[in-house]
């Protein structure tokens with residue numbers, strides 16, 4: 001196991017009706033003037049936004065609001081949010097929505113306290129060191145941004161989708177009420193499942209040895225997703241299943257199961273090019289990219305792929321030929337994602353073969369540079385993996 005530090009200071013408030021405590025927690029974390037940030041309208045339709053405002057009113061907290069965050073959130077609204085916060089002397093950002101709204105909130109929170117262009121944090125090595133506090137009220141189990149140090153924004157100029165990571169933008173509190181996810185359309189539920197599982201895979205496929213505890217945590221999350229996901233596809237109001245998935249989504253990405261081990265993340269970077277170019281949902285893009293990446297790299301450590309096939313997918317170990325077991329595990333993953341209605345191929349996403357060179361170029365690896373850690377990938381590898389996903 002590698003040396004590590006782990007700092008996960010978010011205060012989690014989990015369960016039914018907890019959104020009604022938003023005012024109390026904003027106050028506890030020092031907010032006096034709040035920006036309520038939200039997406040395209042689901043929080044208005046469900047009545048959640050009104051309940052949040054009532055809670056803030058009850059705590060005597062003043063607020064302004066900014067809606068309109070799109071999935072794959074854009075820089076334009078971030079600039080707007082930064083201006084609004086400065087004008088209104090906002091000292092706390094409350095994200096009400098999914099990963100896109102939370103990521104946009106984190107970008108605004110960092111941008112308000114920075115003299116330069118917030119995009120510097122996403123396009124260079126510059127680290128966010130200070131940001132306004134962000135609280136979240138989560139409405140979809142997926143990106144894990146409610147507990148993560150990440151934020152992903154797409155800049156309209158060039159449609160570049162880039163991320164930044166810093167403990168300074170981890171939410172100070174996150175309210176997780178599984179009931180809020182009952183209204184999710186089935187495809188959004190499924191996209192979330194794929195993203196949660198992908199966050200585990202990015203950590204599971206590692207070259208670091210003696211990481212039994214995090215291996216087992218990863219496997220527990222995957223087994224939970226396999227058991228609970230069909231239940232919510234069948235019955236979107238299954239509270240128990242929604243609750244398990246919601247917490248799995250947080251644990252999968254606050255890095256509890258990733259500490260002390262090298263992580264890969266090349267499938268995520270390849271997916272970000274798909275969602276930047278075609279504006280597809282991140283989870284759907286991952287469902288296409290991950291099996292292709294797995295097939296391409298599995299020979300590097302066939303035993304690790306056989307291990308997950310046996311422990312998670314219940315495959316029988318073929319000791320003479322572990323590759324058979326490994327491939328069976330990948331097939332089970334594809335079948336599982338398909339059973340949830342997720343796409344598995346480029347064509348199902350509406351992605352085109354002729355765009356592959358453009359996506360590879362946009363990832364931006366220079367000559368001789370690689371990405372990923374399980375197997376370092378060069379431009380020619382990226383091209384082959386995209387083609388495997390056709």
Ligand code: NZQ
Pocket residue numbers: 038039040041042043069070071072073097098099100101103139140141142143144145148149150151152180181182183184185188191192195253268282283
């Ligand atoms: O905008 P509204 O109207 O709210 O609709 C949203 C949106 O259309 C809808 N939705 C959310 N909750 C709902 C609901 N509809 C009905 N009922 C509800 N309860 O679902 C759609 C998707 O929402 P979005 O916020 O985009 O989903 P998600 O949480 O999957 O976030 C995706 C973004 O997160 C980034 C992705 O790249 C993508 O941009 N990621 C962020 C990470 C992080 N910050 O740590 C890590 C991830 O790997 C990921 O890259």
Ligand code: ZN
Pocket residue numbers: 143195198199268282
């Ligand atoms: Zn993801």
